[in-house]
Each structure stands twice: as C-alpha cells, then as structure tokens.
Amino acid sequence: MATDQEPNPGIEAPESLAITVRLDAFEGPLDLLLHLIKREELDIWNIPIARVTEQYLNYLRMMQDLNINLAAEWLVMAATLIYIKSRMLLPPDPQPAETGGEAREDPRAELVYQLLEHQKFKNAAQMLYTREEVENAIWCKPPAEVLEGEQNVVAVSLFDLIKAFHEVVRRFEEAQQAMEVEQEEVTIEQKMGDVRRLLMVHDTILFSAFFEQSRSKRHLIVTFLALLELVRLREIWLYQKRIFDEIFITKGKADSSKA
Amino acid sequence: MEIEELKTVIEAIVYVAEEPVRAEQLKEVFPEESFDKIELALQKAMDDFNARNAGMWIREVAGGFRMTTRPEHHEHIRAYLKTKPGARLSMAALETLAVIAYRQPVTLAEILAIRGKKSSGALHTLLEKKLVSIVGRKPVVGRPILYGTSREFLMHFGLKDLAELPTLEEFAQMAEEKA
Numbered sequence: 486m487a488t489d490q491e492p493n494p495g496i497e498a499p500e501s502l503a504i505t506v507r508l509d510a511f512e513g514p515l516d517l518l519l520h521l522i523k524r525e526e527l528d529i530w531n532i533p534i535a536r537v538t539e540q541y542l543n544y545l546r547m548m549q550d551l552n553i554n555l556a557a558e559w560l561v562m563a564a565t566l567i568y569i570k571s572r573m574l575l576p577p578d579p580q581p582a583e584t585g586g587e588a589r590e591d592p593r594a595e596l597v598y599q600l601l602e603h604q605k606f607k608n609a610a611q612m613l614y615t616r617e618e619v620e621n622a623i624w625c626k627p628p629a630e631v632l633e634g635e636q637n638v639v640a641v642s643l644f645d646l647i648k649a650f651h652e653v654v655r656r657f658e659e660a661q662q663a664m665e666v667e668q669e670e671v672t673i674e675q676k677m678g679d680v681r682r683l684l685m686v687h688d689t690i691l692f693s694a695f696f697e698q699s700r701s702k703r704h705l706i707v708t709f710l711a712l713l714e715l716v717r718l719r720e721i722w723l724y725q726k727r728i729f730d731e732i733f734i735t736k737g738k739a740d741s742s743k744a
Numbered sequence: 745m746e747i748e749e750l751k752t753v754i755e756a757i758v759y760v761a762e763e764p765v766r767a768e769q770l771k772e773v774f775p776e777e778s779f780d781k782i783e784l785a786l787q788k789a790m791d792d793f794n795a796r797n798a799g800m801w802i803r804e805v806a807g808g809f810r811m812t813t814r815p816e817h818h819e820h821i822r823a824y825l826k827t828k829p830g831a832r833l834s835m836a837a838l839e840t841l842a843v844i845a846y847r848q849p850v851t852l853a854e855i856l857a858i859r860g861k862k863s864s865g866a867l868h869t870l871l872e873k874k875l876v877s878i879v880g881r882k883p884v885v886g887r888p889i890l891y892g893t894s895r896e897f898l899m900h901f902g903l904k905d906l907a908e909l910p911t912l913e914e915f916a917q918m919a920e921e922k923a
Contacts, residue, residue, distance in 0.1 A: 512836055513861030558861050601916065602858060608915040609842035610835060616901040617838075621829050622818030623902070625810065626759065 514562035515603040517544060522600075529600060532593055534573055538566040569593055646723065649732050650709050653696045657705060671704055676711035680721065684736050692723065692732035745777060750785040755793060755802075764808025764899075806898035807905060833869070840866040841875060845897070846912050849879045849890035867891070875900055 521540050522529055545563060548555060572592035591597075683690055695712075699705045712734070715721040719737045726733075745753075757773070758765050767783045774782060790802040790809055802811050813821060822828070833841070840863045843855050855863045870876040871891075879892035893906070903909065 512839075513859060515860040556862065562860070599860065603860060605912055605915040606839055606842045606846070606858060609846060609910075609912065610838040612910065612915075613838045613842055613845075613901055614832075614835070616903075617832060619815050620900060620902045621832070622815040623812045624821060625762075625812050
C-alpha cells in the first residue's frame with residue numbers, strides 16, 4: 486500500500502482530541518487539510534497523501550458521530566483525496582505523452598495550489614481582521630445637526646399637527662358624500678412602510694396630500710399615528726416654512742447618521 | 745489666499761466634515777485657487793496637524809482626508825463613552841471579503857472555488873453591511889452577478905484606496921512559510 490503507512494500518531498490523535506474538535510474551528514475542508522498539515526508539520530510541497538486522507542476521513546467520521554450535518558463539499562474533498570491517493574499508486578506511464586518529454590504531473594499539484602491559494606486568502610482575512618480592530622478603536626466627530634435646504638423652517642408643534650389633521654378630516658368628510666365603505670384593515674406598521682417607501686422616491690411630501698388616498702376615518706387615524714411614530718423614531722421630520730403654513734414631511738436624520 | 749491661511753481653513757473644514765474631504769470638493773469652495781495649491785494645502789494641513797501629536801489626527805481614508813481620534817486612546821474613550829467594542833465580522837465574512845477585494849469583480853461561483861465552501865451567507869452579510877456591492881454581470885452563460893468592494897469597505901478598514909492593500913504575493917510568501 487502507500488509508502489507512509491507506518492504507525493502514525495495522527496490516527497489515534499483525533500480519537501483523544503475528539504472532544505476538543507469545534508466545528509467552527511474548521512470552516513471548510515481546505516481549512517481542515519491545512520490544519521492537519523500544520524499539526525503534523527508536513528511539507529506542503531510533498532504531502533503524504535495516504536496519511537492525510539486517512540486523517541481527513543477520521544475527522545469526517547467523528548463529525549458524523551457527533552451528528553454534524555456535513556455539507557457536500559466535505560464529501561467532495563474526501564473523494565478528491567481518495568482519487569489522488571489512487572493515482573499516486575499507479576506506476577508512471579512507461580510511454581511518455583506523444584508531445585514528448587513532458588514530465589508526469591504530480592496528482593497532488595492542483596490540491597497544493599488550492600491549499601496555498603486558500604492560505605493566502607486566510608492571511609489576507611487576518612490582515613483585514615487586524616485593520617478592523619484598529620478602526621474600531623477610532624472615533625470621528627458625530628455628524629452636526631444641520632437641517633439642509635430650507636433656511637427658514639419652523640419645527641412643527643403638536644398643536645399644529647392636530648390642527649392639520651383636523652383639516653384633513655374635515656376635507657375628508659366634505660368629500661365623502663356617498664362613498665362605499667369597505668372593511669379594510671390597515672396597521673400602523675403598514676402605513677409606516679408606505680411613508681418610508683414614498684420618501685425613498687420623493688424628498689418631501691405634503692402632509693395634507695399624504696392623506697388623500699385614505700378612504701375611511703379609521704384609515705386617516707392610522708396614517709396619522711404612523712406619522713407620529715416615525716417622528717418619535719426620528720425617521721422623519723415635519724416642518725413648515727412659516728407658522729400656520731403647509732406642513733411638509735421629509736426624511737429624518739436617524740437612518741443617515743449611522744454611516 | 746496665502747497657502748498658510750488656506751491650510752487653516754481646510755483644517756476647519758476637515759473638522760466639520762462628516763465624510764472624508766476630497767480635494768475636488770474643496771475646489772468648489774475655493775474656485776479661485778488652483779487644484780494643485782488646494783492639494784498641497786490639504787497635504788500640509790494633514791502633516792502640520794499630525795506633527796502636533798494631538799489627541800486627534802488627520803488621515804487619508806477612502807480617497808479623502810478625515811479627522812479622527814487616535815487608536816491608542818481607545819480604552820479611555822470607551823471608558824468615557826461607556827461603550828463596548830462593536831460587533832466584529834466573522835472569519836467567514838472576512839475571508840469572503842478578502843477574496844472579493846483581491847479578485848474583484850468576482851462571481852459567487854468563483855468565490856466558492858477559492859474558499860472551497862459555500863459563501864452565500866457571508867456574502868449576504870457583506871452586502872447588508874454595504875462593504876460589498878454589485879458591480880455588474882459577467883458576460884457568460886447565466887450572466888452571473890459580479891461583486892466588488894465599496895467605498896464603505898475602504899472606510900471600514902481605514903484604507904486610502906485599494907492599492908494600499910498588501911499584494912497577494914506578500915501573503916503567498918507568508919503562506920509558504922506557514923505551511
């Protein structure tokens with residue numbers, strides 16, 4: 486059989502270490518292989534494939550014993566290892582390829598390439614980790630509270646709001662001569678979603694215009710409560726250019742300040 | 745405007761800015777000044793400010809200049825703010841991000857080939873955090889989505905630009921030493 490079949494510490498090691506195996510320690514098959522190579526201090530350019538395959542399969546069995554659901558890529562790697570192992574056993578082709586002179590390619594070459602490539606990106610990830618740690622230790626000035634655009638804006642008081650809402654209800658009642666009343670359930674959350682969507686398209690919405698699609702008093706009230714809730718969450722601003730003027734709805738600072 | 749004066753004004757602008765300040769933006773503020781002079785003043789603002797060794801420093805991030813606290817003060821700042829370090833990206837997310845950063849524009853299938861495992865979950869996290877964005881579609885069968893890193897990525901990792909990242913070859917040397 487394979488050349489490296491001598492009594493081998495790696496085989497019983499996983500047994501005794503079984504408890505210490507953490508699934509998240511090996512994220513994927515390549516990580517496990519790199520771990521095995523490192524632990525056994527193997528030469529990555531000359532991997533004893535039979536030994537590594539055996540250990541790899543041992544780990545797989547252990548994981549199955551632990552009822553860990555193995556993703557397909559683990560089995561694909563097992564198959565690849567066994568395939569390489571069997572190719573290593575074949576004697577070199579006595580007749581060199583017709584193109585001539587080309588040395589037999591090491592069946593392990595692709596796997597080694599993959600492992601080195603993977604290790605490179607693991608190192609790169611480590612570098613990102615360190616950089617993130619440094620960046621997490623840095624603060625910038627919090628954004629200044631500037632309300633862009635309009636210069637003479639007046640924050641809307643609750644009384645203005647209620648007055649505006651009354652106006653909306655009054656207009657609604659006027660318009661509603663013989664409208665069919667249908668039972669519709671709108672929740673505040675739904676209405677809040679509508680506001681957010683509208684504000685993605687428009688910078689500002691006219692407060693009164695916003696109630697125009699409402700078809701029932703209940704709907705009006707729900708809409709009004711949704712606006713109040715969004716104000717409380719600082720997702721929207723309500724302002725007017727002069728006192729008693731039209732009220733406008735615009736995006737608040739809450740979502741942009743996270744940047 | 746004298747360059748010294750320009751420099752101090754720029755320093756003030758860098759202080760109030762929410763985003764890294766770029767020379768092009770300053771050109772709009774100082775239309776009568778030459779672009780070269782603005783760039784020089786900006787550089788000087790950073791160098792002179794940092795020479796003071798103050799609690800703040802100006803650094804180049806994501807193509808602009810930004811004033812921040814120094815990382816070495818983080819413990820005291822945290823104690824004052826009474827905050828804990830924020831949530832970190834998982835190793836799986838960082839690895840996926842590394843592949844995207846170095847191989848962009850890249851498809852999900854290409855990421856899978858390099859990492860040897862499914863990466864859609866990690867990719868989803870990265871998209872959600874806006875560190876990665878969709879940059880187009882690959883003109884092959886199925887037109888798979890191509891991903892690349894965003895400006896947010898540069899900000900998050902304190903990078904001036906992508907060229908500031910070490911080359912993959914440097915990691916290759918490390919890899920061979922480690923293996």
